[in-house]
Amino acid sequence: MEMLEAFQRIGLALAIGLLAGIERGWQERDMADGQRVAGIRTFALVGLLGGLAGYLGLIVGAAVPATLAAGLVAAFIVFDYKAAAPHNDFSVTSVIAALVIFALGIVSVTGDMRLAAAGGVVTTVLLAARHSLHGFLKTMTWVELRSALVLLTMSFVALPLLPDRAIDPWGGFNPFAVWLMTVMIAALSYAGYAAMRIAGPDRGILFAGATGGVVSSTATTLSFARISVSEPALARKLAGAASIAGGLSLVRCFVIASAVAPVLAKPLAFALAPGLFAFVVASLLLSGSRGHPKADLHLSNPFELWSVLRFGALLGVIGFVARILVNVLGPSSIVFIALVSGIPDLDAITLSTAHLAGNAVPVDTAAIAVLTATVSNLVTKVALAYGSGTRDYSRLLALVTLGVVLVGGAGFWAFLVLLR
Structure with missing residues (x-):
């Protein structure tokens, strides 16, 4: 190792220690001198010690870094215990943090500097987020914790065990791809649930519609329809919130389709962007009415295992049937499949169609299928609104949906006729 590179790497180790030391010193800034076990200077020296240990390890072997690490841990334990004993406030965080900074100092010299720098930032963020993380744990319910554990199990236990290939003779069912898309949709849903859980419905109906x-x-849409029955005066505001929810469903559709098949991004954008604009304008116009709801928006936990398995089964069946029908009847059959599949759920048919776009199905046909499913889903929401909500709420939502379909259709027509 050249001397300039050695200085750069050891300097990075020192910088990592300084970063963590600033956070530790800030946390203990109100303590008197002599009561702080480790602050900015100590952690800076720990990082520097780790860098020097890594440099020496390259010269004389691993025995020196190991000995220094053992001595560092012993010293921190002793001093941390003496500082905590009078206050009966014991914590191993500082000891672990010092050991991590020491290890990152070694990585700075012997490994990838980018990994070491990222590790230093992540470590400091975790140390600084103490109060936020503890507060989050105090408010977390068992259902939410269980849902998070289900997500982790789905992602890191079940997914790697599935074969990443079609297991049927027709090539229509890939267990890995189906489960990966299921995990993606579940994670997206849980993110929205978490946003609603943290901010709460007291931020307003419009925010509830966005997160919902x-x-x-x-x-x-169905929840707002039920609220409109008990709060008829809020029909306009509820229709506005349902409109922003519909707009976000278009965003969700575009993100999913373009992530799986980037070739769909351009044709879908010409239809979905005008539709989103119409939804947003309608939402702003309708949500300006006065009043506050007496009922809250109740969103069920999106991560119940049964609902996840049901969505995965639906996705697998639609993907399999779509592949078979496309092979037998031709690419145009995907449009009819989308028309029917979009009634109960938009995500599954969007994913299935995106997987076929540009391969078994032409891009334009795939885009038409996704948009057909979108229109089918929007009309279904209007039907649910008429079945469960007030006349004003349903009528306003129907007018907004009609406008969205018209401007979206015009945008897609412009793409097909004028830009081809």
Whole structure:
């Protein structure tokens, strides 16, 4: 190792220690001198010690870094115990943090500097987020914790065990791809649920519609319809919130389709962007009415295992049937499949169609299928609104949906006729 590179790497180790030391010193800034076990200077020296240990390890072997690490841990334990004993406030965080900074100092010299720098930032963020993380744990329910554990199990236990290939003779069912898409949709839904859980419905109906639209725009529309029965005066505001939920369903559709098949991004953008604009304008116009709801928007936990398995089964069946029918009847059959599949759920048919786009199905046909499913889903929401909500709420939502379909259709026509 050249001397200039050695200085750069050891300097990075020192910088990592300084970064963590600033956070530790800030946390203990109100303590008197002599009561702080480790602050900015100590952690800076720990990082520097780790860098020097890594440099020496390259010269004389691993025995020196190991000995220094053992001595560092012993010293921190002794001093931390003496500082905590009078206050009966014991914590191993500082000891672990010092050991991590020491290890990152070694990585700075002997490994990838980018990994070491990222590790230093992540470590400091975790140390600084103490109060936020503890507060989050105090408010977390068992259902939410269980849902998070299900997500982790789905992602890191079940997914790697599935074969990443079609297991049927027709090439229509890939267990890995189906489960990966299921995990992606579940994670997206849980993110929306978490946003709603943290901010709460007291931020207003419009915010509830936005966060609810990420979870499930259909469920949100139905929930607002029921609220409109008990609060008829809020029909306009509820229709505005349902409109923003519908707009986010278009965003969700575009993100999913373009992530799986980037070739769909351009044709879908010409249809979905005008539709989103119409939804947003309608939402702003309708949500300006006065009043506050007496009922809250109740969103079910999106991560119940049964609902996840049901969605995975639906996705697998639609993907398999779509592949078979496309092979037998031709690419145009995907449009009819989308028309029917979009009634109960938009995500599954969007994913299935995106997987076929540009391969078994032409890009334009795939785009038409996704948009057909979108229109089918929007009309379904209007039907649910008429079945469960007031006349004003349903009528306003129907007018907004009609406008969205018209401007979206015009945008897609412009793409097909003028830009081809």
